[in-house]
Amino acid sequence: MTGSRPSPRLKDVADAAGVHVSTASRALNERTAVLVNPGTLERVREAATGLGYRVNGMARALKMRRSLFIGMVIPDIANPFFPPAVRGAEDVLERRGLSLLLSSSDNDPAKARRQVTAMLEGQVDGLLLAMARREDPLVDELRGGGTPLVLMNRTVDGGGVSAVVPDDFNGSLQAVEHLYALGHRQIGFVGGPLFTSNGMRRLASFEQAVRSLGLPDGGKIEATAFNEASGCAAAGRLLAAYPETTAVVAGNDLLALGVIDAGAQRGLSCPRDLSVVGFNDMLLAGRLQPPLTTIRVPEYDVGVRSAELLLALVEDPSRPPETVLLSGELKVRGSTAAPAPGRRPG
Amino acid sequence: MTGSRPSPRLKDVADAAGVHVSTASRALNERTAVLVNPGTLERVREAATGLGYRVNGMARALKMRRSLFIGMVIPDIANPFFPPAVRGAEDVLERRGLSLLLSSSDNDPAKARRQVTAMLEGQVDGLLLAMARREDPLVDELRGGGTPLVLMNRTVDGGGVSAVVPDDFNGSLQAVEHLYALGHRQIGFVGGPLFTSNGMRRLASFEQAVRSLGLPDGGKIEATAFNEASGCAAAGRLLAAYPETTAVVAGNDLLALGVIDAGAQRGLSCPRDLSVVGFNDMLLAGRLQPPLTTIRVPEYDVGVRSAELLLALVEDPSRPPETVLLSGELKVRGSTAAPAPGRRPG
DNA sequence: TTGAAAGCGCTAACAT
DNA sequence: ATGTTAGCGCTTTCAA
Numbered sequence: 001m002t003g004s005r006p007s008p009r010l011k012d013v014a015d016a017a018g019v020h021v022s023t024a025s026r027a028l029n030e031r032t033a034v035l036v037n038p039g040t041l042e043r044v045r046e047a048a049t050g051l052g053y054r055v056n057g058m059a060r061a062l063k064m065r066r067s068l069f070i071g072m073v074i075p076d077i078a079n080p081f082f083p084p085a086v087r088g089a090e091d092v093l094e095r096r097g098l099s100l101l102l103s104s105s106d107n108d109p110a111k112a113r114r115q116v117t118a119m120l121e122g123q124v125d126g127l128l129l130a131m132a133r134r135e136d137p138l139v140d141e142l143r144g145g146g147t148p149l150v151l152m153n154r155t156v157d158g159g160g161v162s163a164v165v166p167d168d169f170n171g172s173l174q175a176v177e178h179l180y181a182l183g184h185r186q187i188g189f190v191g192g193p194l195f196t197s198n199g200m201r202r203l204a205s206f207e208q209a210v211r212s213l214g215l216p217d218g219g220k221i222e223a224t225a226f227n228e229a230s231g232c233a234a235a236g237r238l239l240a241a242y243p244e245t246t247a248v249v250a251g252n253d254l255l256a257l258g259v260i261d262a263g264a265q266r267g268l269s270c271p272r273d274l275s276v277v278g279f280n281d282m283l284l285a286g287r288l289q290p291p292l293t294t295i296r297v298p299e300y301d302v303g304v305r306s307a308e309l310l311l312a313l314v315e316d317p318s319r320p321p322e323t324v325l326l327s328g329e330l331k332v333r334g335s336t337a338a339p340a341p342g343r344r345p346g
Numbered sequence: 347m348t349g350s351r352p353s354p355r356l357k358d359v360a361d362a363a364g365v366h367v368s369t370a371s372r373a374l375n376e377r378t379a380v381l382v383n384p385g386t387l388e389r390v391r392e393a394a395t396g397l398g399y400r401v402n403g404m405a406r407a408l409k410m411r412r413s414l415f416i417g418m419v420i421p422d423i424a425n426p427f428f429p430p431a432v433r434g435a436e437d438v439l440e441r442r443g444l445s446l447l448l449s450s451s452d453n454d455p456a457k458a459r460r461q462v463t464a465m466l467e468g469q470v471d472g473l474l475l476a477m478a479r480r481e482d483p484l485v486d487e488l489r490g491g492g493t494p495l496v497l498m499n500r501t502v503d504g505g506g507v508s509a510v511v512p513d514d515f516n517g518s519l520q521a522v523e524h525l526y527a528l529g530h531r532q533i534g535f536v537g538g539p540l541f542t543s544n545g546m547r548r549l550a551s552f553e554q555a556v557r558s559l560g561l562p563d564g565g566k567i568e569a570t571a572f573n574e575a576s577g578c579a580a581a582g583r584l585l586a587a588y589p590e591t592t593a594v595v596a597g598n599d600l601l602a603l604g605v606i607d608a609g610a611q612r613g614l615s616c617p618r619d620l621s622v623v624g625f626n627d628m629l630l631a632g633r634l635q636p637p638l639t640t641i642r643v644p645e646y647d648v649g650v651r652s653a654e655l656l657l658a659l660v661e662d663p664s665r666p667p668e669t670v671l672l673s674g675e676l677k678v679r680g681s682t683a684a685p686a687p688g689r690r691p692g
Numbered sequence: 693t694t695g696a697a698a699g700c701g702c703t704a705a706c707a708t
Numbered sequence: 709a710t711g712t713t714a715g716c717g718c719t720t721t722c723a724a
């Protein structure tokens with residue numbers, strides 16, 4: 001028995017069942033099984049089970065031009081925003097028999113390009129991209145390339161490509177209004193990188209909200225990345241330049257954590273001396289010290305909707321691009337409070 | 347120009363360069379490029395670039411019996427333990443030109459089996475499995491199957507398969523000793539499912555530690571899953587049965603959170619009335635309320651080492667199985683303190 | 693209802 | 709140094 005083929009091919013199954021390989025193929029294929037005689041069908045299936053046959057996906061893909069792989073590139077799986085979104089996509093894809101190829105690009109365009117290239121070589125049936133920049137040559141190239149594409153979480157300025165993103169505009173608006181209602185009048189902003197649609201849109205709506213409420217133009221700082229360290233550095237500059245600030249809207253939850261750190265470094269306690277609002281409602285945000293007031297983005301749904309949209313695009317490549325806006329919801333928790341009397345300006 | 351081939355094949359490149367396809371293949375392949383005339387090499391490369399040629403990985407895989415895919419099955423990417431481990435594996439694999447196929451099995455053996463089957467059909471070059479049970483028929487089958495395999499985070503009782511796991515034994519020990527040093531004498535245990543090596547080993551070493559310190563045999567409850575809700579339910583039972591408990595060792599950080607919840611439900615404040623130690627030191631564990639005292643497991647390294655071991659196995663399938671134990675380190679934070687005088691037994 | 697034959701795109705003997 | 713040829717394992721026309 002030693003030295004036999006590594007794993008049985010369709011030919012082996014066919015031989016065992018006493019039929020031609022094309023018949024075996026038809027029998028084992030859901031769609032074509034009806035074409036084969038019930039008795040034969042049974043024999044083939046038994047032979048397949050008996051031999052422990054497993055279709056060779058590479059051969060199938062080569063012939064059918066369908067790999068049943070979907071590629072997904074995100075900035076970083078270790079960033080708590082992404083796991084739920086990945087999981088959402090995974091669940092949808094698995095139900096349809098597709099597998100997920102995952103890469104983290106660290107927001108490095110060259111790295112993202114290499115990863116996408118590897119996925120394209122892997123003949124993925126579609127691409128889920130969460131690392132898009134507002135101006136993104138890679139996305140532009142891909143748009144013409146015949147591989148269906150959906151942008152997740154971030155989109156591009158130019159449009160023309162399907163995307164599933166949070167309603168950044170409304171989110172920031174809710175954050176500002178919440179702080180205003182608490183009595184804050186000196187509200188700062190620590191946003192994410194402006195090369196992302198999230199960073200840009202959250203800033204734009206922050207500015208508009210502040211303006212329409214007639215608030216003074218406070219500090220607005222762009223952090224270099226959506227993480228705690230960048231948020232802390234940016235907030236440090238903000239608080240130095242605008243010491244009268246009593247509240248900060250952050251570009252996301254990690255940035256918010258950094259803002260809280262920066263405040264603490266200056267002796268400002270959150271929420272007593274400094275209120276902070278995050279964005280996303282990442283895992284455990286409600287159990288932090290203090291529990292984070294934030295804009296809840298349906299992260300899992302971002303993944304689900306992206307995958308669904310991509311599958312629709314795979315079925316019908318001529319389907320026009322579409323942008324799905326998922327609305328967020330303000331979760332009021334412990335990181336926001338009325339400003340302390342002593343710190344209120346005027 | 348419309349109606350041309352979807353994407354150029356090697357044949358197209360060869361034609362454009364005026365050579366035979368086999369020459370083009372040699373030219374474009376790192377390993378065989380030395381065999382071709384420098385001038386020809388240049389022409390082929392230019393043609394490839396000019397046409398935007400991209401190798402068809404399915405065809406290559408079919409021929410070479412190497413897909414450059416690695417499959418990874420974890421319980422749930424949304425569980426904060428896994429993202430760093432996934433990231434570690436990703437980084438190693440990418441450096442070697444391999445892509446990662448990821449699935450979440452939810453600890454459902456049938457689901458895991460389907461996912462592994464899909465990956466095997468996808469001709470993955472190796473498998474990283476983080477969902478193993480102590481007795482796992484799937485792992486047993488795979489061991490004979492010719493696809494290299496490394497278990498991550500959890501291993502099987504039988505051995506005979508490579509694994510990279512935390513040092514559960516030493517971890518629990520440190521937790522108990524820490525609580526003992528603080529003055530606790532009534533220490534309970536809320537562990538993970540005993541069908542996992544983690545659940546079992548952490549319990550075993552807890553019991554041994556308690557015994558060797560001469561402590562009374564306190565409550566030990568097995569939670570149904572490694573999550574907050576199960577931890578809360580289990581801890582509820584523990585505290586009802588052993589109300590004199592002043593400290594609890596939890597099977598992981600999420601379970602620890604559940605223990606804290608259960609305490610709070612009974613009016614017990616952590617750490618004043620109840621000390622809790624977690625396991626893993628998941629993301630943000632130190633920023634929770636209270637900051638979690640826990641056993642730090644090098645999650646990223648678990649991923650790195652697993653991937654490295656798997657690659658070694660891919661290169662040399664005859665390499666004997668090996669278990670790598672990664673040691674944890676106690677991180678003392680805010681969820682543990684000396685027992686309150688009023689609650690100390692006796 | 694089944695078999696024959698072609699071919700997906702590539703690599704690797706083998707031959708020249 | 710390059711061309712010829714076979715074949716990886718599968719699906720799918722086309723014929724019978």
